[in-house]
Amino acid sequence: MRVLAAMSGGVDSAVAAARAVDAGHEVTGVHLALSRSRGTLRTGSRGCCTVEDALDARRAADVLGIPFYVWDLSEQFAEAVVDDFVAEYAAGRTPNPCLRCNERIKFAALLEKALALGFDALCTGHYATVSTAADGSRELHRAGAWAKDQSYVLGVLTDHQLAHALFPLGPTPAKSLVREEAARRGLSVAAKPDSHDICFIPDGDTRGWLAERVPAAPGPVVDAAGVPVGHHDGAVGFTVGQRRGLHLDRPSPDGRPRFVLRVRTDTNTVVVGPKEALAVDLLAGGRMSWLGTPPARAADGFDCHVQVRAHADPVPATARLVRDGGAAELVVRPLEPIHGVAPGQSAVLYVGTRVLGQVTVDRTATLVNGEAVPA
Known part of the structure; x- marks a missing residue:
């Protein structure tokens, strides 16, 4: 089977590609260039889409002896994931960009291109398992290691996409075993830290990033009864359940912490209250x-x-x-x-x-x- 292995530059996708090779598939590696800032380096970054990540992916492909390419999907990523992220927050909602990326980029734009080029399946380093039901249909199940299970962010897949998906890491009972396997294979990413946070906000400052893209105006922070208890510099970027960064002017009557209950972008108001109100x-x-x-x-x-x-x-x-x-x-x-x-x-x-x-x-x-x- 001809398999396109999506290689982020991390240890999971590298070992997944290696296992696809071991399974006898004809594997080609591809790294997605999703950032329009071509010079992005890993210094201070906690994402997975830097220039250094692309080089790590290439080195892994060389060790595996498979062809390797970098595909530029930055325009599609900006429109389908980044712009959606900004629009959702501007509307007072809290999106999940990783889930949207799987839905619209990795298992839509990338898979469609792979199938058009004659590949049979897309291989990724996600921790999830695929099984075949009695009627021959595919089912997506949790990974063997629940602590690493990523089936949640794959919940948006369709039957067609699942039929062309390979998740070789699904049965692996622990991430440590993946790192040990990478070291045995001579992959330089064996000890590379996991990526986390939002890849296009590498410093983790979501509110600061949004402030540069969504017009912000100061407004009130109020309790559930509408009584002002603080102020904000812009409602965009607050999310339900948030506790820090609320700029409250007065403590709650019982001294307990307050949390964001609602974000009302129509009135530029952030509503806070006790934890039980969440x-x-x-x-x-x-x-x-x-x-x-x-x-x-x-x-x-x-x-x-x-x-x-x-x-x-x-x-x-x-x-x-x-x-x-x-x-x-x-x-x-x-x-x-x-x-x-x-x-x-x-x-x-x-x-x-x-x-x-x-x-x-x-x-x-x-x-x-x-x-x-x-x-």
Whole structure:
């Protein structure tokens, strides 16, 4: 099988490509140039898309003896991921750029180009597993190492994309074993630190980065009753659940810390309150996708687990597909409250270890006497 291995310059993608070679596939490595700043170096960077990362990927490909290319997808990345990130925050939402990158770049633009060039599959270093169901369809499952499991950020894949995806690291029980394997293979990235944070914001200062791209105006920070308790220099960049950087002028009556409950971009207001006010009993959204056949009788409701962050614990829940005319909304009710869910986040649904699908959260609510009250 002809396999295109996406090589970020990290240890995971290098070992994944090596395992694809060992499996007898005809492997070609490719590094994605996603930044328009060609001179970006790793100094002070915590991302995965620097010039040095491209060189690390090339060195790994040389050790493996496979062809290697750098493909420029920076324009597509800027439009599909970066611009979306800015627009979502400007609207008071909290997006997940890694999930969007998988959805729109790695398993859309990259995979489409790979298939057009005659490749059969795309190999990545994601920690997730693919299995074949009794009817021959593919299923996405959690990785063997739950601490490294990345099935959450792959929850946006389609059946077609999953059919052309290879995740050789999925069964690996520990990241340390991947590093040991890389060292045995003579890969220089064996001890390279993991990338983290947002790759296009390498210094980790999301609010500072957004301030250069979204017009900001000072405004009030208020409590749930609307009483001013502080000020901000711009509402964009705050997210539900945030505790630090609130610039509060007065302490809470009980002395406990306050957290961001809502970001109201229409009034340029940040609403804060106690931690317990972050609890939500319902989340819903209209932008959903299923990885495989949707649950039978989804309109009647079905049992599942819901996960709202990449490293959050899954929570037992029920979900129901609600239709209002031609519009459909997936309504998820966790069996225990989930704290700090922000509009724009993705809620990924699981049945056991299997990824069932996902929905982008548009609204959240708490239940009062059985009635949903917007959070």
